[in-house]
């Protein structure tokens with residue numbers, strides 16, 4: 001018995017030490033890489049900026065500098081086109097089982113194969129409702145707030161360095177806010193009355209990234225996404241890019257096909273309910289809310305999807 005406890009403690013110690021070394025090593029690597037890349041980025045952004053600067057100025061003057069028109073195109077039309085384009089492809093795959101290179105990667109085998117079209121129609125209706133009556137007014141409300149925080153229509157675009165830094169900040173803030181808000185929505189009371197809607201799909205499909213109770217959509221989905229740009233007083237181009245990335249990422253994490261590592265992660269949340277609450281998984285690792293996932297078949301798929309380095313060829317002398 002004593003030996004077993006000692007052995008378990010020993011394994012835990014080495015695992016913790018391994019994790020710590022991994023984080024420290026990664027931190028050092030990122031620090032060195034960041035310093036090296038900064039120099040190149042300054043040169044690179046200097047070369048790219050005139051092109052994007054010209055495109056932005058052309059668009060601004062072509063639309064007569066009408067801020068509302070520019071804002072609607074940037075924050076509603078562009079993310080909307082990307083959202084419905086990717087989900088149209090995914091819905092064709094869910095209904096017809098084609099193309100094979102997508103559908104052969106089903107995470108939950110035998111589920112949504114083909115998808116229940118009545119259930120899918122309901123998801124589209126709720127998704128459209130949330131987009132039109134919740135996302136749209138909330139994003140429109142952002143215009144006066146962004147103007148109060150900064151100059152979202154400045155003719156001078158943010159530098160590439162600031163643009164990327166803002167994206168990283170928004171992603172980090174979204175991970176923190178989404179994790180804790182989402183986890184609190186799994187409290188029995190909130191889950192029963194609000195969050196259960198989103199979990200009606202134990203095997204998710206892309207469109208259900210917008211399928212949620214309106215209160216859930218406002219608090220869990222919209223607020224974590226909009227807070228970063230408000231705090232930073234983002235330029236409308238940065239805001240457009242961030243919104244487009246979030247709608248694409250949301251659709252991919254719900255698509256049900258093993259196309260990216262993050263898909264298995266959120267798919268597992270829909271399957272098991274009480275694991276994998278975050279967007280990227282950092283806080284799940286910290287709070288240990290991904291233990292079962294890391295032992296699961298889904299996680300094994302992720303590990304297998306990361307290609308291994310080719311083994312070194314043995315020298316001829318070694319063979320002799």
Ligand SMILES: [Zn+2]
Pocket residue numbers: 182186195199269
């Ligand atoms: Zn949930």
Ligand SMILES: [Zn+2]
Pocket residue numbers: 198204209254266270
């Ligand atoms: Zn979900």
